[in-house]
Amino acid sequence: MAVDKSCTTPGVYMKSTVDIAIIGGGVIGSSVAYWLSISAPKSTRILVIERDPSYAFSSTALSAASIRMQFSNPINVAISKFGVAFIRDFQNIYGPENGPFDLGLKEDGYLFLAGTPAQSAILRQNNAIQRGQGADVSLLAPDEVQKRYPFLHIQDISLASLGMRGEGWFDNMGLLNGLKEINKRHNVSYLHDEVNAIKRSGQNIVSLKLTSGDTLNVGQVVNAAGPRANRIARMAGLDIPVEPRKRTTFILQCPTPPPANTPLIVDYTGVYVKPEGDFWMAATQPIDDPAVAFDDFEPRYQEFEEIIWPKLAARAKMFEELRVKRIWAGHYAYNTLDQNAIIGRHPELDNLYFANGFSGHGLQQAPAIGRGLAELMLTGSFQSLDLGQLGLDRILRGEPFLEHNVV
């Protein structure tokens, strides 16, 4: 029975069959669906299953919504280069005839600050990798930083690295909603339901059991379940090193609004701050970073007083007077092996595809990952960009493919 695409409520897919079921309708699942919908034969039935269509607790919605070229390995730079091109071109992708759709990309860059000589050496090493991929990233001596950003205290800075183009922030939910709208036009169906069991037969998944009680027979399956990715893997009898790690975001009011062209500043201490309209957004890498429960979204309030505020006040006088306006906690889908995405198939299962473990940089990676996974599913190999280094082989061998520049 074909899926009735007008139905998005539980209870209507009894004994139905789809060609491709995507578990998770966040930015990754929706991007995979988008790329499949433009390349797969028109008759392909694509269904996205989403347990919470409000997305209130999804990583996509709770993200800092930024994109950068400043990674430590070439593939992540190439992935973000495609990401920024996609975001810039989104109006055309959405279709001008369908109305205006601006993702509000603001390309004010990331400014990474190094203190010690060892940190400077890492910035230089990363810069060579980034420039090797054609990224427009410049190393700045402390006096150049001071000239560009007179409000910063730079006495402890030995070097900085600034993205001149292709870095900044954009509308995260705009990207998700835009992809969903295009997908619906392309006859992709979204179902409000939750996958709670997976039935295997040998090397294949044959069906998904849903919380509504329905059973869905499937051809191919994509695990795009964000921080819950390993729950899905376990339902299929597998295991991936992905767990929810809490990140608390603070929206701050300062008597001085962000000066024009202020970048996202990543302090060498792990604290970062960026303009957020007339406000500022700040967060830090936590000192303790355990896995948390899937439904634990209690912010770590103390991070502001204990870590963020002292570092910001030391970095700029204006940050001495900050007021917290809003706080939320979200989950990174954290890859504990190497903080990089896990893309592709597991050798034990022929029809389950993974797009997981983005460890805090999955929003910007969604366009390239969606394209790559769709290519793998439809042709058997990556076509546009070789994502092989992000495959499951390294996970199974326990050999990390480390991303050192995790913010």
Ligand SMILES: Cc1cc2nc3c(=O)[nH]c(=O)nc-3n(C[C@H](O)[C@H](O)[C@H](O)COP(=O)(O)OP(=O)(O)OC[C@H]3O[C@@H](n4cnc5c(N)ncnc54)[C@H](O)[C@@H]3O)c2cc1C
């Ligand atoms: C605080 C914070 C800041 C971040 N900042 C950035 C940034 O600046 N730049 C960047 O690129 N990335 C950033 N990220 C990471 C980025 O947000 C994520 O990598 C990206 O959104 C991952 O998208 P996703 O679709 O995999 O996950 P999600 O958005 O979490 O979507 C997964 C979906 O799967 C659904 N789901 C789960 N289990 C099931 C099931 N069993 N059945 C049905 N549905 C299910 C969930 O309800 C969810 O909606 C940040 C993340 C956080 C938390």
